[in-house]
Amino acid sequence: MKAIAAELAYFFRGQARKNIKLLTLYCSFLAGLVIMYAWLFRVLMWELEGREYSFITGIYWTITAMSTLGYGDITFSSDPGFLFSAIVTLSGVVFMLILLPFGMISLFLAPWIEQRLRYRATLELPEDTAGHVLIFGFDSVTRALSRNLQNRHIPFVIVSPSHDQAVRLEEEGFRVVFGTPTDAKSLRGARVENARHIIANLSDPENTNLCLTAHAMCTTPIATLVSEPDNRDLLRLAGADQAIPLKRILGHYLASRATTRGAQAHIIDSFGALQIAEIPVQATPFSGQSLSDAKIRQSTGLAVIGLWERGHFTTPHADTHLSPKALMVLAGTREQLQALEQITGEEEAEDRILILGHGRIGCAAAGFLEQRAVPFILIDREANVDCLDHVAVIGDATSSKVLNDSGIESAKGLIVTTNDDSTNIFLTLASRHINPDIRIVARANQEENVDQLYAAGADFVVSNASVGANILSNILEGKESIFLTEGINVFRRSLPPTLVGKSINDSRIRPLSGCSIVALERADGQPPLVVPPPETILEQGMGLILIGNPEQEKTFSRTFRDRRH
Ligand code: ADP
Ligand code: ZN
Numbered sequence: 001m002k003a004i005a006a007e008l009a010y011f012f013r014g015q016a017r018k019n020i021k022l023l024t025l026y027c028s029f030l031a032g033l034v035i036m037y038a039w040l041f042r043v044l045m046w047e048l049e050g051r052e053y054s055f056i057t058g059i060y061w062t063i064t065a066m067s068t069l070g071y072g073d074i075t076f077s078s079d080p081g082f083l084f085s086a087i088v089t090l091s092g093v094v095f096m097l098i099l100l101p102f103g104m105i106s107l108f109l110a111p112w113i114e115q116r117l118r119y120r121a122t123l124e125l126p127e128d129t130a131g132h133v134l135i136f137g138f139d140s141v142t143r144a145l146s147r148n149l150q151n152r153h154i155p156f157v158i159v160s161p162s163h164d165q166a167v168r169l170e171e172e173g174f175r176v177v178f179g180t181p182t183d184a185k186s187l188r189g190a191r192v193e194n195a196r197h198i199i200a201n202l203s204d205p206e207n208t209n210l211c212l213t214a215h216a217m218c219t220t221p222i223a224t225l226v227s228e229p230d231n232r233d234l235l236r237l238a239g240a241d242q243a244i245p246l247k248r249i250l251g252h253y254l255a256s257r258a259t260t261r262g263a264q265a266h267i268i269d270s271f272g273a274l275q276i277a278e279i280p281v282q283a284t285p286f287s288g289q290s291l292s293d294a295k296i297r298q299s300t301g302l303a304v305i306g307l308w309e310r311g312h313f314t315t316p317h318a319d320t321h322l323s324p325k326a327l328m329v330l331a332g333t334r335e336q337l338q339a340l341e342q343i344t345g346e347e348e349a350e351d352r353i354l355i356l357g358h359g360r361i362g363c364a365a366a367g368f369l370e371q372r373a374v375p376f377i378l379i380d381r382e383a384n385v386d387c388l389d390h391v392a393v394i395g396d397a398t399s400s401k402v403l404n405d406s407g408i409e410s411a412k413g414l415i416v417t418t419n420d421d422s423t424n425i426f427l428t429l430a431s432r433h434i435n436p437d438i439r440i441v442a443r444a445n446q447e448e449n450v451d452q453l454y455a456a457g458a459d460f461v462v463s464n465a466s467v468g469a470n471i472l473s474n475i476l477e478g479k480e481s482i483f484l485t486e487g488i489n490v491f492r493r494s495l496p497p498t499l500v501g502k503s504i505n506d507s508r509i510r511p512l513s514g515c516s517i518v519a520l521e522r523a524d525g526q527p528p529l530v531v532p533p534p535e536t537i538l539e540q541g542m543g544l545i546l547i548g549n550p551e552q553e554k555t556f557s558r559t560f561r562d563r564r565h
Helices: 002-012 014-049 055-066 079-118 140-151 163-171 184-189 204-217 229-238 246-258 296-300 334-344 360-371 400-405 421-434 447-455 464-476 509-513 550-560
Strands: 133-136 156-160 176-178 197-200 222-225 242-244 267-271 274-280 303-309 312-314 327-332 353-356 376-380 413-416 439-444 460-463 481-485 488-494 516-521 543-548
Touching: 014 055, 014 079, 055 079, 133 140, 140 156, 140 464, 156 163, 163 176, 184 204, 197 204, 197 464, 204 222, 204 229, 222 464, 229 242, 242 464, 246 267, 246 274, 246 360, 246 413, 246 439, 246 460, 246 464, 267 481, 267 488, 274 334, 274 516, 296 303, 296 334, 303 516, 327 334, 353 360, 360 376, 400 421, 413 421, 421 439, 421 447, 439 447, 439 464, 447 460, 460 464, 464 481, 488 550, 509 516, 509 543, 509 550, 543 550
Parallel strands: 133 156, 133 197, 156 176, 197 222, 222 242, 353 376, 353 413, 413 439, 439 460
Antiparallel strands: 267 274, 274 327, 303 312, 303 327, 481 488, 488 543, 516 543
């Protein structure tokens, strides 16, 4: 059935679509001709023969005459009548029996056959193919991943079970193998045993099946996305090396950026004892101050390693102004974050968050807030039958009555997480209009809508595609790193032996590579040194946690020839 649908889809694309319009026009002309002849038939029958026929009979007579069937049940018996019949039959031969099939063949059949002959789906890669990433399931996440891979010159092949999709992707310049992802023959054709990594991005049952099949054939590592976090263990059992609950991660990302409650609620990731947290400036007493006046370092030990403001990431300087709308990226230990919590005090106890959309991502966001005792209200058009933990207000969030009744005017934060970007843009705009001070964190299902969500008034946008793609890219490159934004990562390296005994200043890490040291991990289990002063001596066994863009990261590796941790 799918195959037939895929073939039919051909007729609704490109040139074939234009030809369909032409065919419709031609058929309308034929219909007009039939109606005209039917009308003339009635008039002539009455005038010439004195017989009266209905319009339907006229249509019947015209069609049998034009198609040369001519049953002979209704005929003229005068010369002008015979002449009319001959004209109708002749025009039928020309317009119905010659031009119509000719048009059908030349406009549809011939190009379709030509296309089929030109494109023979690749069923097998050359035998010596090796080192490629195999992608199963092509959607916005894997499309963003493919862009990352192209930028990093990592070869990849997409396996697609749809001929139509395979054609389209090949037309776009991708390498594609046409085959069923869970079929051993397709996997062999995709040279799975020589692949560098498998990315499974199908449904949970299909991913499980794929893992089992691939795992039985080879030792190629498998990274799989998981829709239901509960299925992680099953996927691992089936042979997946990494099972990533993307929707849950996205839900946590959204929630941690929406709440102003407690610094520890904002931890986005960690390297051992070093925590990276993103906290709204609004949630701290530093709002409106410059970074040097805020004395965050002196009072808590935490380092501000970045600032987000409406989608822009900047590395702060001493005189950077801490706008209440911004989000600070902090690095430090749990104790230091607790120290910040002491300072921020109880101000944010009135935090109340509205979550629009109780799908898997909205549900994960709710779970995150619940764990941190942040009050929230969920709104969804329909009940989430998979969730037994939360009670949602049932209603269409695009209705201002529903929003107002849920207390949008007094809420502190808003998480917009429906599966439709137009709805998300609309909800962002409407909510910003009702409550100019609310902190809006929105989800972009398609990367191209990120800018529109910011334009609509979102304070922070989380793009499913780029978060998913970056998690997968980091796994593929075997990197231990935390993704802050497109182009900025926090990553870990062991201390290059050539730098042992030098001070940070003398190591010249920053001037030579552009990377900055976020923290030094110490071998003896002591807490990491967060943003150590330049005179700190680098000791044997220390780990470096650095911040930089991919180019700076590469320069660091080249310059210091370190071993990956
Ligand atoms: P995911 O699992 O990725 O979060 P879903 O499609 O399961 O995605 O979730 C999106 C949720 O958003 C659905 O539960 C849907 O009912 C809800 N939703 C979509 N549009 C609206 C709307 N206008 N008002 C309220 N809820 C909506
Ligand atoms: Zn839920």
